[in-house]
Amino acid sequence: MESDHSGESWREESGLKWVWGALMIxxxxxxxxxxxxxxxxxxxxxxxxxxxQSLNSSLTDLRGQxxxxxxxxxxxxxxxxxxxxxxxxxxxPVRPRTSANALAQTQARAAGNGxxxxxxxxxxxxxxxxxxxxxxxxxxxxxKTRDDLQGELDSTRDELSGSIGSTKDExxxxxxxxxxxxxxxxxxxxxxxxxxxxTKSKEFQRVGPLSLSVRKVNTxxxxxxxxxxxxxxxxxxxxxxxxxxxxxxLQDQSQPVQLVVNQIGKDQIQGYISAPKYxxxxxxxxxxxxxxxxxxxxxxxxxQQ
Numbered sequence: 001m002e003s004d005h006s007g008e009s010w011r012e013e014s015g016l017k018w019v020w021g022a023l024m025i026x027x028x029x030x031x032x033x034x035x036x037x038x039x040x041x042x043x044x045x046x047x048x049x050x051x052x053q054s055l056n057s058s059l060t061d062l063r064g065q066x067x068x069x070x071x072x073x074x075x076x077x078x079x080x081x082x083x084x085x086x087x088x089x090x091x092x093p094v095r096p097r098t099s100a101n102a103l104a105q106t107q108a109r110a111a112g113n114g115x116x117x118x119x120x121x122x123x124x125x126x127x128x129x130x131x132x133x134x135x136x137x138x139x140x141x142x143x144k145t146r147d148d149l150q151g152e153l154d155s156t157r158d159e160l161s162g163s164i165g166s167t168k169d170e171x172x173x174x175x176x177x178x179x180x181x182x183x184x185x186x187x188x189x190x191x192x193x194x195x196x197x198x199t200k201s202k203e204f205q206r207v208g209p210l211s212l213s214v215r216k217v218n219t220x221x222x223x224x225x226x227x228x229x230x231x232x233x234x235x236x237x238x239x240x241x242x243x244x245x246x247x248x249x250l251q252d253q254s255q256p257v258q259l260v261v262n263q264i265g266k267d268q269i270q271g272y273i274s275a276p277k278y279x280x281x282x283x284x285x286x287x288x289x290x291x292x293x294x295x296x297x298x299x300x301x302x303x304q305q
Contacts, residue, residue: 017189024254024278034152041149048142055135062128069124073117080106175243177230177262192275198265204229208273209250211255217267224261224269252279 083106176182179195186193194208204211204227215236216225222242228235231251240246246259254276261271 020190021213021278022263027254029241036151038149041145041152043150044231045142048138052135055131055138059128059131059135062124066121066124066128069117069120076117077177080109084302100145121223141192176272179245185274190277192277194273194275195270196272197268197270209275210248210259210273212259214269217264217269219264219266222264224264226293232291252281254278254280 039158053301057288100265124206174185176185182193182195196207198212198214200214200217204213211229214224215227223239226237226240230248237246242264243262250257258274263270
């Protein structure tokens with residue numbers, strides 16, 4: 001009977017390990033696909049921005065040409081008016097036919113120049129209208145791409161936040177208040193547990209994936225101050241209450257690390273650290289090779305200072 005019961009327990013733990021590994025692999029695959037899509041969308045956004053800048057530059061050039069043509073048209077009209085005025089003032093009564101011919105020629109030249117300028121002006125205005133339509137279309141595409149990218153980012157953020165939040169909720173609901181509770185959680189085989197007993201000191205002690213140092217203990221309020229090294233960075237946690245979980249995100253951990261103190265004495269605290277069984281690097285190797293993650297065995301580790 002004991003052998004059958006041990007076999008069933010082993011199969012249940014093995015099944016949980018496989019389910020947990022499959023969930024982690026699925027999360028890594030979804031994150032990779034999402035990051036690739038985001039990278040492609042960012043590249044398209046950069047191309048549209050460059051096209052918009054090019055269209056704006058062309059629009060500026062066309063506006064300059066339009067201003068130049070308008071200035072030349074005004075100058076030619078002024079010259080034509082001056083020529084007509086000069087011809088009228090210098091004409092003599094004995095040569096009325098010659099003066100009339102000169103006036104007619106001057107007016108004809110002015111009319112021809114005006115028609116040429118009007119034609120060029122219409123061409124420039126047409127090109128300007130086409131450029132403005134292209135700019136409007138590019139801006140619309142740019143806004144649509146930006147909205148799509150923002151939607152994808154929000155969706156990915158919600159999925160990741162939901163996954164991390166559900167993990168925190170599950171761990172918060174199963175806080176161990178005694179050593180026996182820690183042993184019971186360890187037997188589930190879902191995470192690694194490291195028990196510790198620390199006294200007030202400026203020296204750091206290694207506990208699982210963290211280095212800890214107790215700086216202050218308040219037995220009356222059942223709280224403590226803690227310093228820790230996280231990825232080579234020192235962090236301070238002040239006025240942390242008894243049984244209050246402290247969450248720490250490490251670079252190579254697939255889930256947050258949880259620290260809980262379940263006993264507070266004079267200049268001393270006792271508790272445990274809960275960490276994921278597999279690192280990100282191990283999950284990545286498993287996904288690429290198709291192998292099962294290496295098993296992690298052994299009871300809860302208890303450390304004394």
